Amino acid sequence: MTLVIVHAGYHKTGTTSLQDFMSANRDALAPWVAYFGKQDFFGAGADARIYAQRPFPWRLARFRRSLRRFLRDLPDQPVILLSRETFSGGMPGHHRVNGEMMTSYYGPSLRLARTIISELRRRFGRDTEIVFFYTTREREAWIRSVHGHLLRSIRLTDDFDTFRNRFPALAAPAEEAERMRGALAPVPVVTAALEDWGAMREGPAGAVLNMLGVPEDVRATLAPVSCANTGQSADLREAFLALNRSDLSKADLKAAKARLIEDGPVLSPT
8 A cells, every 4th residue: 555645745844844854864864755846746736836826726737637647657555655735825915817906825735735635536546545744834924924025036026924914814834734633524634833853954844755665774874954045034034035125137136136035134034
């Protein structure tokens, strides 16, 4: 029987660190798990994100087809880990096609998860063991990290207090995961908080290695986690905000941000 662990998010909860760690140690961990991440199924991950922004049935069908193509070519393995944060949809703060700001993962996330479960059972059989795994983060730190990411990646013109106040009822990642636990039962949901794992040598990937039962002597030989997607300093965030509020063209704005990242203040973890 095949076991598939689906790491489906959430954004800004140590996902990139986990993915980088698993990629760097893919060969060493091969006796315990076959790992597949962003670069292995780029199309399916992109289609999941687009579906959250354009939640039309045909967009969900496109995601299903992309995922099916990827799974079709996947060799049989006893244990598989799929990791892509867009499997929960789009990051809150982005806008849907109708201009509405996304303030929750839940609706698209649940439909994507049910599609993933259906396609995994189609590929590996009805008795496939499936576990959904979510990395989480304390709400305030998470919102601040999301705000910093959006300042850099889109033309967000809100300062942090304005941005936070747009989400008075925004659920923390752990709360989102609890909703998924109830909705996906009897498929199990496992969580790992960044606060518990972020400072560890393996980072959030340590929670996965615990699930897999990787021996300590093997873990001691693995390449340590890299510090990925560190947050910007306060000065750099202010600089991004000022640029976003300027009248620069889209191309000039992108170039100005790139120069700031290259030449700006030292980044600080968030």
